[in-house]
Amino acid sequence: MEHFGDLLAGQVQQKKSAVCVGIDPRWKSLPESIRAGVDSGDRSAVAKATECYCREVIDAVASVTPVVKPQAAFFELLGPAGMLALAGVIKHATKAGVLVLLDGKRGDIGSTAEGYADAYLGRESAWGCDALTVNPYLGDDTLEPFVHGAVRHGAGIFVLVKTSNPGSGFLQDQVLSGENQGQTVFERMADLVQSHAAATQGTSGYGAVGAVVGATYPQQLAALRQRMPNAWILIPGFGAQGGTAADVAHGFDSQGRGAIVNSSRGVIFAYQSEQYKHLDWQSAVAKSAHDMAQQLGEATPG
Amino acid sequence: MEHFGDLLAGQVQQKKSAVCVGIDPRWKSLPESIRAGVDSGDRSAVAKATECYCREVIDAVASVTPVVKPQAAFFELLGPAGMLALAGVIKHATKAGVLVLLDGKRGDIGSTAEGYADAYLGRESAWGCDALTVNPYLGDDTLEPFVHGAVRHGAGIFVLVKTSNPGSGFLQDQVLSGENQGQTVFERMADLVQSHAAATQGTSGYGAVGAVVGATYPQQLAALRQRMPNAWILIPGFGAQGGTAADVAHGFDSQGRGAIVNSSRGVIFAYQSEQYKHLDWQSAVAKSAHDMAQQLGEATPG
Numbered sequence: 001m002e003h004f005g006d007l008l009a010g011q012v013q014q015k016k017s018a019v020c021v022g023i024d025p026r027w028k029s030l031p032e033s034i035r036a037g038v039d040s041g042d043r044s045a046v047a048k049a050t051e052c053y054c055r056e057v058i059d060a061v062a063s064v065t066p067v068v069k070p071q072a073a074f075f076e077l078l079g080p081a082g083m084l085a086l087a088g089v090i091k092h093a094t095k096a097g098v099l100v101l102l103d104g105k106r107g108d109i110g111s112t113a114e115g116y117a118d119a120y121l122g123r124e125s126a127w128g129c130d131a132l133t134v135n136p137y138l139g140d141d142t143l144e145p146f147v148h149g150a151v152r153h154g155a156g157i158f159v160l161v162k163t164s165n166p167g168s169g170f171l172q173d174q175v176l177s178g179e180n181q182g183q184t185v186f187e188r189m190a191d192l193v194q195s196h197a198a199a200t201q202g203t204s205g206y207g208a209v210g211a212v213v214g215a216t217y218p219q220q221l222a223a224l225r226q227r228m229p230n231a232w233i234l235i236p237g238f239g240a241q242g243g244t245a246a247d248v249a250h251g252f253d254s255q256g257r258g259a260i261v262n263s264s265r266g267v268i269f270a271y272q273s274e275q276y277k278h279l280d281w282q283s284a285v286a287k288s289a290h291d292m293a294q295q296l297g298e299a300t301p302g
Numbered sequence: 303m304e305h306f307g308d309l310l311a312g313q314v315q316q317k318k319s320a321v322c323v324g325i326d327p328r329w330k331s332l333p334e335s336i337r338a339g340v341d342s343g344d345r346s347a348v349a350k351a352t353e354c355y356c357r358e359v360i361d362a363v364a365s366v367t368p369v370v371k372p373q374a375a376f377f378e379l380l381g382p383a384g385m386l387a388l389a390g391v392i393k394h395a396t397k398a399g400v401l402v403l404l405d406g407k408r409g410d411i412g413s414t415a416e417g418y419a420d421a422y423l424g425r426e427s428a429w430g431c432d433a434l435t436v437n438p439y440l441g442d443d444t445l446e447p448f449v450h451g452a453v454r455h456g457a458g459i460f461v462l463v464k465t466s467n468p469g470s471g472f473l474q475d476q477v478l479s480g481e482n483q484g485q486t487v488f489e490r491m492a493d494l495v496q497s498h499a500a501a502t503q504g505t506s507g508y509g510a511v512g513a514v515v516g517a518t519y520p521q522q523l524a525a526l527r528q529r530m531p532n533a534w535i536l537i538p539g540f541g542a543q544g545g546t547a548a549d550v551a552h553g554f555d556s557q558g559r560g561a562i563v564n565s566s567r568g569v570i571f572a573y574q575s576e577q578y579k580h581l582d583w584q585s586a587v588a589k590s591a592h593d594m595a596q597q598l599g600e601a602t603p604g
Contacts, residue, residue, distance in 0.1 A: 073415075073417035115328075136439065138469070138473075175479045176478060177479035
């Protein structure tokens, strides 16, 4: 059985890249050549074209991308046909030698959480993902089925700790009183993640349980890196959301390990930017992923 | 355009029942007659049989059930074939005159949240649901696309406030300090829900935004009923999880309105219980839903 923490560490090392490409296929932003002739009101046709596009994106970035992160919402938006496309995208990424982290932010209680874990985690599951993002609002007991599922299936989970959006502070930055006095909500969650990460750590020192911490909060990112020494950190918010390479550098350990940095729009829609518009769309996507890997490499230690 | 709060109020009044039947089709618990001859390793065959079962459950309970709550996890567990089954179940419930509240506990930022809202909310959406459960961990700004989507599509959302599981206190019961001193996390979320519920209220006095509060915490349920006068409350945890009719009575207003009470296993697997095992499975399901409606009617005011 593979160990997710070690598998990811191996992929990052082999590809010399901490890039995670977010697969958020908003139909209106897809290349003209993909959309041509497709009736945008026909969900099945849109789903098929979307799958083609995602496969080409994966092929374009695979050599510098250890992990892709399909965003479930954009496939769910297309109904059952979209879910079939999602399954195809996941299979394609796996064949291309890229790990798949599904961004579904799932979370539920007891046997329902177990259902989600069994649905997504591991190559033998219905969806065949290597990892899943998980929402911890329901409580510590609801993480356990995900942690057990991850370990059992050689997969990983990334728990939301401090998210990249402007309003993440509404709950996550609240300071607690009582026996957890002075702690913020996100720190409490980080401690929970760290306990599971430590308990599941592999030879890389990193566990099967990681955390999501936004690039848009670099100070918190630095503190959380220290607070969760055994947890992989998935850092969204790079690029389009405003996070820079210097910001995300705080998420890596002293050897430049332990984090993956997600860019969605900045890579998959690179053909829309001034910088890459002289290239065909596939080359623009490939070049932007390559450039991002280089930027991260220069900004991080090790 | 329909108004969800009023639509639900009308259904509850018409059927004289606050029963919400949770559709959690765990394969191993399905009736022998449904599972006979189906290879449990064949997800497509399992999904088709599961859909048949769910349709029969809906037919059995429709006359006393204003709303059914399919649990997304159990369909996702069956891969793309399961999602096709889910779509069939939703359509069937709608045709049977039962509102569909999908229990997906979705939550994400910005345009991704908008994607989820557009995917599920309203009869014209890809999935055609009347309502969706939503997880608020990411913050107040991430609820807005769901609220707007609900209003735009004549649908509703139910935001997790205080969940029924034993570990819900890990985060939700934490007491805050600073400017929100003395407030718990779930109270802060309840206030957010109430502000959206009040802003979206219809002629019934109830809004398009409701809350999830577990039957297993009757004291908090009573306090939250007062705190969110314009919010529908979805009360899970009745029956199998330990909540009684007396417990859930706290979730209703003085006229016996404003709450729906979910039972999953207690109804859909009623044929497994001593009480109903003398009946064929469909009659057991129907009888248990009928009995639950009666119990709730006797325990609630109005």
